[in-house]
Amino acid sequence: MSRTPKLGRGVCLVGGAMSKFGMFKGLDYKDLFAQAFLEMLDSVDNGLNPKDIEALYLGNFSSDFFLKQSHLGPVLTDLLGIVPRPAARLEGACASSALAFRAGVQAVASGMYDIVLVGGLEEMSKRSTEEVTEGLAMASSPYEWKTGFTFPGIFATIATAYFERYKASADDLFAVTLKSHENAKLNPKAQFGVTIKELMAQRAEKAKAKSQPVPSWEDERAFLSDPKVNPEIAWPLRLFDCSPISDGACCLLLVAEEIAKGFSDTPVHVAGLGQGSGYPLYLKEDLTQFEATKQAAKEAYAMSGLGPKDIQIAEVHDCFSIAEVIHTEDLGFFAPGEGIKAANEGLTRRGGPKPINTSGGLKCKGHPVGATGVAQVLEIWLQLRGRAGERQVPIDDLRVGAAHNLGGTGGTCTLTILQKKS
């Protein structure tokens, strides 16, 4: 019944860039996409004439209800000056742009187009936290959000099941948070490019300036244990376990393998592409794993002929710290229950044997939900090409990386495996 999914012809990634992620008062989603697009043009080694783009696939989740703007495709083709080229918006909650990426790959692999732009964008920060919380909850099942589940609440519920089974606690997640900040510090595009140590110093400085009692903490863990700086969002998850509300955009250029060398000196191949769907919380037999991730991984590994051991670096969907831990298990990097130990042993740090979220992840790079999927792929592309700047991983012969994107309660998950062949 199940055959190995495959691409009709090779597809290469030859360009890509993201806007800075953050909360921008004076800029909207079009401005951010424009930033990403112009930098993407510069990233193509041998240049791209924008008029040669044959189609646009765009990921976005919330524009209808946060911006009262639907039908983003033609807004974007106008912005980019590529009307009348076709454009389509894809929605898969926080995995929206991974679906756009997938549609773009399929369009090229099928032979329909040779040159395709895929992108993602989200503008969230101009809404109140309560409105954003309510809007994001719409990506859960109707029975979940109508019961009062929020997104942090869903992952917090999953965390209690994980802690119960594997005898862990919320404090064990500090290692994930500390690593995210450590990596984001080296990413100029990150929303929170600051280490926890620097945040501690900033807090003390601020109090001093206001002539208030100067707080002091023994170390970073003590800081993260302080409810004044790290309050509960959805117990047992606290503020520093959660990705932020962000605005941002990102785009990538996909071309057919046979013309890739015309664009790039080191084209990167889409080696594996997988996607799965998953159950809402109450239908999951096991709350400590995501069946959609496992399906996506199965497909992507089968297509690429590669396995978890071959993945040298990965971006995984750390919308919450607990999520990163579970994804590293579902993708087969670590055994069930071992992900949290691996994080605490430093195995997933930038210099470790399995660097995870070198970009700073959703937690610190930021999580403009519809831009996240392509931004994860972008980080892997930059790392494989040795263009990740200060955060370049110290791995000799880096050839294979993967990006894992999740939407909803794990209702939609994808895995993209990139490989540098030349």
Add this chain to the structure above:
Amino acid sequence: MEMPFNELSYWMGMEEARLMGVKCKECGAIYLPPRPFCVQCYKDALEWKEFKGDGKLVAFTSIFVVPKSMAEQGYGRDNPYIVGVVELNEGVRIVGRIEGVDTKRPETIKIGMPLKADFPKVMEAGVSKAYLAFRPA
């Protein structure tokens, strides 16, 4: 009861303090919430099944940063609420609010604790609406 086997009927059941799911007459599979056809045998032969509402807590959270609709009901940082996954004695799981516990000290709540369904009512935009909650049995 000639209600369609769907989400609307599920919520209408709440108003009568009944937890309504479905059973497949063909293969015996049970479902909560109801669904329009059996996804085990794909026969269109469902009947209503009322669940007793006794079960145990599987996983939960106490929500301190709340959505707009819950803020309007007075919930927030100083008044969190609890939601969770409950496994019913019939063998299926469902999500609901967890009440009658200390919402500000969620660490005192134990996974596995026995619970019983309750159907409190709340005013939403001037209309009384029942929801599913579970209380310590």
